Amino acid sequence: MMKIYLTSTLIGLTLFLQGCYHNQTHTTSTVSAADYKGSGSVTYGIAETTTENLFPQGGRVAELGTIKSINDDTTWTVPAEVNFTNDKMPFAADLYNDYGKRYNDPKSALTALTTQDTIEIDADGEVITAYLFADNYFEMYINGVAVGKDPVPFTQFNSNIIKFKVKKPFDIAILAVDWEENLGTGTEANRGISAHAGDAGLVAVFKDTNDKTISITDNSWKAQNYYTAPISDLSCLSESGTTRLSTECTTEGGNDASTLYGVHWAIPTGWEKQGYDDSQWPFATAFSNETVGVDNKKSYTNFTDIFDNEAQDAQFIWSNNLILDNQVLLRKTITN
Ligand SMILES: [Ca+2]
Ligand SMILES: [Ca+2]
Ligand SMILES: [Ca+2]
Ligand SMILES: [Ca+2]
Incomplete structure (x- = not known):
């Protein structure tokens, strides 16, 4: 008491x-969102921790929390509602994982997989292999079927391989999350400050049974953002059609996460299903390897034959803001 x-x-x-x-x-x-004119739901300060650490072995603590909006009645889960502890969504196999298997090249990772590792969507489909690296976390669906989640939510950086059997055309749908330490504020201790705005990015390559690349992440993918933070001044935010813009907002962090805003939008029902109408979503923005900063990470550099292939060079993609957008849905329909 x-x-x-x-x-x-x-x-x-x-x-x-x-x-x-x-x-x-x-x-x-x-503590007011009175001058906020956008379509989002605004939060202020640090969320209440609901899960102390999803992955205790990890480099950084991967917490989950909840926070109440200050301009509507919504309670948001931060950094995102995920299926990390849901057994119905399988963990993706490792390409390189400090807490699992560490392969030196894509071929050895592929050879280590067994037929049981292939998720069957269509019995008469063809086997597709996906290679992924996410900063920091992903969950992937093919035609609405959960085919694999990232085994390391925050750090160290890891990469994955996922095999599935499906008939074309099919829809790839990925939830991508930039994890955070100061829950609800999109910040982490980094670069000498306690509330540094972390950056994100996801790269993926899809190959068929003949090792032919059928899709790479690039700006032909769709990408919609559902969580922007940290925001210190809500008036920097704007929207253009369905594009949620924070390009006028500062990405300078500080040492006080408790005075930062977050802005959220609800994830649409059925977004992961085949045929979901993403025609109004913005296209993804591509970012360079240098911007994402992967040159010192073995989970990336061991697999540049795949991710930086000269003929079909996969791009890191995200919404329009690699730093301030933290929960992004990515979609692509594969027709041939
Ligand atoms: Ca990860
Ligand atoms: Ca971020
Ligand atoms: Ca990050
Ligand atoms: Ca590349």
């Missing part, structure tokens, strides 16, 4: 002091 009383008193005092500080320096109020 005493502890609860003391905690609420401290929170009250903190909010009061923040209010005093802001009243002196700004004319706008502190």
Whole structure:
């Protein structure tokens, strides 16, 4: 009882002091989304932890949490609602994983797979092999069937191989998450500050039974963003059609995650299914290897024959903001 009383008193005092500080320096109020004109649901400060660590072996703590919106009645799961602990979604096999198997090249990873590793969607389909590297986490569906999730939610960086049997045309749907340490704010301790805005990116290559590349990630994919953070001034956000823009927002972090906003949009039902209408979604934006920063990561560099193939060079893709957008749905229909 005493502890609860003391905690609420401290929170009250903190909010009061923040209010005093802001009243002196700004004319706008502190914890309000009144000047936000966009379609998103706004949160303020750090989320409440619901899962201490999804992957205790990992380099960084992969927490999950919930946070209430300040402009509607929604409670959001951050950094994303994931199936990491859901047995119905299988873990993807490793290309390179500090906590699992570490292969030096794609061929050895492929050879290690057995027929049981192929997820059957269509009995009379053809076997497709997918190679993926995500900063930080992915879950992939083919025609709505969960074919594989990333075994390392945050760090160290890892890469995966997934085999599935399907008939063309088929739909690839990927949930990609840029994980965070300061839950609800899109930030992590990095580069000497405690609330650094982390960056993201996902690259994937799909090959058929004859080793012919049938798809690479590039700007022909669709990409929609569902979570933008950290935002220190909501007025930097804008929208153009269905494109959620944060290009005017600062990506400079700081040392106080408790005063940062997050903006969320609900994931549409059925987004992972075959035939889901993504025609109104924005196209993905491509980013260079240098921008994503993969040259020192074996989970990437051991597989450049696949990811940086001269004839079909897969691109890192994301929504339009590699840093501030943290939960992105990616889709691509494969016709031939
Ligand atoms: Ca990962
Ligand atoms: Ca980020
Ligand atoms: Ca990241
Ligand atoms: Ca590439």
